Amino acid sequence: MGEIRNKDGLTEEEFLKQYKPSKYERPSVTVDMLILCMSRYLDNLKVLLIQRKNHPYINCWALAGGFVGIYESTYDAACRELQEETGLVTNTYLEQLYTMSNPDRDPRMRVIDVAYITLMREQPVLAGDDAKKALWFDISLHDDILELKNEEENINIKYCLHKKIFKNGVVDTTGYTQESITDEKLAFDHNEIILEGLLRLKNKILYSDIAFNLLPEEFTLPDVKRVYEVILGKELYKSNFNANIKSKLISTDCKITSMIKGGKKAAGYKYKGQ
Amino acid sequence: MGEIRNKDGLTEEEFLKQYKPSKYERPSVTVDMLILCMSRYLDNLKVLLIQRKNHPYINCWALAGGFVGIYESTYDAACRELQEETGLVTNTYLEQLYTMSNPDRDPRMRVIDVAYITLMREQPVLAGDDAKKALWFDISLHDDILELKNEEENINIKYCLHKKIFKNGVVDTTGYTQESITDEKLAFDHNEIILEGLLRLKNKILYSDIAFNLLPEEFTLPDVKRVYEVILGKELYKSNFNANIKSKLISTDCKITSMIKGGKKAAGYKYKGQ
DNA sequence: CAAATAGTGTCTCTTAGACAATATCTC
DNA sequence: GAGATATTGTCTAAGAGACACTATTTG
Numbered sequence: 107m108g109e110i111r112n113k114d115g116l117t118e119e120e121f122l123k124q125y126k127p128s129k130y131e132r133p134s135v136t137v138d139m140l141i142l143c144m145s146r147y148l149d150n151l152k153v154l155l156i157q158r159k160n161h162p163y164i165n166c167w168a169l170a171g172g173f174v175g176i177y178e179s180t181y182d183a184a185c186r187e188l189q190e191e192t193g194l195v196t197n198t199y200l201e202q203l204y205t206m207s208n209p210d211r212d213p214r215m216r217v218i219d220v221a222y223i224t225l226m227r228e229q230p231v232l233a234g235d236d237a238k239k240a241l242w243f244d245i246s247l248h249d250d251i252l253e254l255k256n257e258e259e260n261i262n263i264k265y266c267l268h269k270k271i272f273k274n275g276v277v278d279t280t281g282y283t284q285e286s287i288t289d290e291k292l293a294f295d296h297n298e299i300i301l302e303g304l305l306r307l308k309n310k311i312l313y314s315d316i317a318f319n320l321l322p323e324e325f326t327l328p329d330v331k332r333v334y335e336v337i338l339g340k341e342l343y344k345s346n347f348n349a350n351i352k353s354k355l356i357s358t359d360c361k362i363t364s365m366i367k368g369g370k371k372a373a374g375y376k377y378k379g380q
Numbered sequence: 381m382g383e384i385r386n387k388d389g390l391t392e393e394e395f396l397k398q399y400k401p402s403k404y405e406r407p408s409v410t411v412d413m414l415i416l417c418m419s420r421y422l423d424n425l426k427v428l429l430i431q432r433k434n435h436p437y438i439n440c441w442a443l444a445g446g447f448v449g450i451y452e453s454t455y456d457a458a459c460r461e462l463q464e465e466t467g468l469v470t471n472t473y474l475e476q477l478y479t480m481s482n483p484d485r486d487p488r489m490r491v492i493d494v495a496y497i498t499l500m501r502e503q504p505v506l507a508g509d510d511a512k513k514a515l516w517f518d519i520s521l522h523d524d525i526l527e528l529k530n531e532e533e534n535i536n537i538k539y540c541l542h543k544k545i546f547k548n549g550v551v552d553t554t555g556y557t558q559e560s561i562t563d564e565k566l567a568f569d570h571n572e573i574i575l576e577g578l579l580r581l582k583n584k585i586l587y588s589d590i591a592f593n594l595l596p597e598e599f600t601l602p603d604v605k606r607v608y609e610v611i612l613g614k615e616l617y618k619s620n621f622n623a624n625i626k627s628k629l630i631s632t633d634c635k636i637t638s639m640i641k642g643g644k645k646a647a648g649y650k651y652k653g654q
Numbered sequence: 655c656a657a658a659t660a661g662t663g664t665c666t667c668t669t670a671g672a673c674a675a676t677a678t679c680t681c
Numbered sequence: 682g683a684g685a686t687a688t689t690g691t692c693t694a695a696g697a698g699a700c701a702c703t704a705t706t707t708g
Contacts, residue, residue: 112434118487121435127489131450132406135492160386161395176405176490180481199549205479205494207454213392215401216450218409218492220479225549275473275499275593278654319549328660343699345662350696370659370706380552602687617672619689624669644679644686 133216137184138171138296140203140221140303141192143228144320145244147367148332152242153254153300154192154231155292159238162213163293167254167263169300170240171219180220188224192240198226199319204302211295221299223306225319247304247339252284252297264288265297311337315354318377326364326372327351354378407490411458412445412570414477414495414577415466417502417516418594421641422606424518425594427528427574428466428505429566431513436487437567441528441537443574444514445493454494462498466514472500473593478576485569495573497580499593521578521613526558526571538562539571585611589628592651600638600646601625628652 111117116124141154155167170191174183181200188194203221211217231240243254243263254263265284272279284297292300311317317333331347358374385391390398415428429441444465448457455474462468477495485491505514517528517537528537539558546553558571566574585591591607605621632648 110438112438116435118435118438122487125488127408130408130447132408133448133450134401134404134406135409161390161392164384164386164392173404174407174481174492176407177483179483180479180492197549199551201548202479205454205476207448207494209451209453213396214399218448218454218494220481220492274475275471275590276651276653277473277589277593315551316549318551326660343697344660345664346697346699348661364659366659368658368707372660372706377550379550600687617670618687619691620670620672622688638686640686642680642685646679646687 131216133218135174135180136171136217136219137174137180137187138169138219138221138299139184139188139200140169140223140299141188141194141226142224142245142303142307142320143226143242144333144336146228146365148329148336148365149244149367150336151245151304152228153245155241155243155254156191157239157241158293163291166291166293167241167243167261168293169221169296174220181222184220184222184224191238192231194226194229194231198224199316200224203299203306206295206299208295219294221302223303225307225316227320227322245300245304247301252301252304254292254300261290262288263290263292265292267301308337308339315377315380318354321377322365324358324360324362324374324376326362326369326374328364328366328369328372330355330375332366405490407492409448409454410445410491410493411448411454411461412443412493412495412573413458413462413474414443414497414573415462415468415500416498416519416577416581416594417500418607418610419518420502420639422603422610422639423641424520424610425578426502426516427519429515429517429528430465431515432567433512437565440565440567441515441517441535442567443495443570448494455496458494458496458498465512466505468500468503468505472498473590474498477573477580480569480573482569493568495576497577499581499590501594501596519574519578521575526575526578528566528574535564536562537564537566539566541575582611582613589651589654592628595651596639598632598634598636598648598650600636600643600648602638602640602643602646604629604649606640 112121143152145152154170156170158164158166158168170187172187174180184200201223203223206219206221209216241256243256246253250267252265252267264287266287267282267284270281270283272281282301311334320333321329327348330351331342335342355375356378358376360374361371362374364372386395417426419426428444430444432438432440432442444461446461448454458474475497477497480493480495483490515530517530520527524541526539526541538561540561541556541558544555544557546555556575594607595603601622604625605616609616629649630652632650634648635645636648637645
């Protein structure tokens with residue numbers, strides 16, 4: 107195999123030795139993490155945002171992220187950043203979401219951003235090493251309004267969504283353009299990443315068990331149901347939901363208090379884990 | 381907004397002027413296109429592969445692709461390469477598939493590759509400008525064997541798939557490792573892209589209309605059914621399938637000959653397009 | 655004890671799955 | 682005309698959707 111020569115008469119070894127990779131101008135590559143958890147009383151999803159302390163988008167809120175090292179995969183970079191930026195444990199669900207590549211998405215330079223989505227239980231976050239503020243924001247997505255809110259700090263970020271249908275081959279594909287309708291804004295195209303992530307989550311809980319990443323180890327049936335309801339954005343029927351979900355659960359034979367506000371004691375369950 | 385100053389006292393404009401983007405070593409970024417169509421008699425899917433004429437993976441078959449220009453999005457790059465490399469018309473279904481980022485996936489240098497999937501009708505392909513050979517390969521994916529075959533040139537590429545289950549948070553995720561079991565091989569990690577694309581397609585035809593991108597404008601019910609059967613890898617019931625699909629179709633009030641070998645004349649239909 | 659939530663049962667309607675029967679076309 | 686394929690119809694089983702009822706817990 108190494109014996110094959112190319113049109114210049116070079117073997118692979120010789121070729122690699124003389125290869126100059128600087129033929130093309132190269133973009134920077136970053137990863138960003140859409141870090142989601144459920145609120146304490148299971149009222150809504152939350153997203154972790156970090157306040158930027160420098161241009162561009164100074165003072166704006168952004169997803170946690172950073173540059174991809176030259177010797178690491180984007181997945182490894184995402185794990186590393188997750189730890190570094192927030193001090194969060196890494197044993198969480200982590201899935202590649204979408205690669206953002208609009209050439210003018212970053213005014214500093216050309217940056218291609220590989221977005222990941224992470225599902226975890228809520229936990230206190232350390233401020234990053236460079237004194238950036240990190241906060242959980244309540245998410246609501248109703249009536250074409252995407253709203254991110256932090257009550258304690260009284261921060262409110264709102265986007266208005268406009269449906270956009272474009273032809274992709276013979277099929278119509280629905281996309282969204284977004285318009286910020288508050289003073290506070292998200293940095294870069296992070297609003298698009300958040301929306302994309304919410305849609306992915308909504309779609310994927312219907313045929314997978316990823317929702318259990320958002321719950322503690324032990325939970326009640328109303329707790330799981332609430333998680334599905336928040337993500338799907340609609341009420342579900344108790345009886346039907348319970349019957350379906352039970353096949354994925356093991357009873358712990360304890361009665362525990364539901365996480366839901368006003369919830370009662372109910373049977374404890376664990377995720378069976380296939 | 382431009383008036384806000386960072387900790388060095390710079391406005392955004394001043395900051396951008398002095399910003400040096402060369403702090404981090406940057407990977408090259410490429411796009412690759414998984415170009416799929418149906419075979420003439422609707423027997424199987426086909427993938428377009430290009431034979432490499434230089435190291436690395438000299439003489440191996442690879443997906444069409446190329447470098448992302450510094451002023452274009454990866455989507456635009458994919459469209460451009462589609463045209464340049466193969467002369468194929470660009471009005472085809474084009475969807476981002478996955479970003480491949482293993483640091484040693486290219487022995488020349490660090491390359492991050494954004495893979496796209498394209499669905500089209502079969503058409504003759506021009507050899508690329510740099511005299512590379514471009515051929516359609518019949519795909520078969522059965523019993524954990526991925527096989528790519530070109531009858532005319534007698535080329536056979538086979539991979540054996542091994543199921544690999546890994547924990548992602550609390551859920552088990554199924555992946556595959558692949559092992560080439562023929563002399564001919566695919567370049568880089570393109571085998572992984574092909575498998576990922578086939579799985580995406582299999583999943584997505586169940587809830588979308590993308591399959592119609594693989595058919596000519598007018599077709600018969602048995603034709604559509606066959607496309608679904610090939611992609612799903614199983615036989616479907618005529619009666620049930622027809623009843624379901626008809627809501628997406630308009631009759632052309634003509635009888636046309638089915639594309640299927642041994643097929644009869646049957647009612648012609650067009651995709652209604654939502 | 656009152657009000658709300660947890661848990662169970664049942665009914666309907668739709669859909670998926672499976673065959674059977676007839677009509678039509680190709681060779 | 683024989684053998685295949687196209688087209689339509691029917692039956693069953695499983696699942697989604699909807700609601701009612703009882704049991705339990707909280708305040």
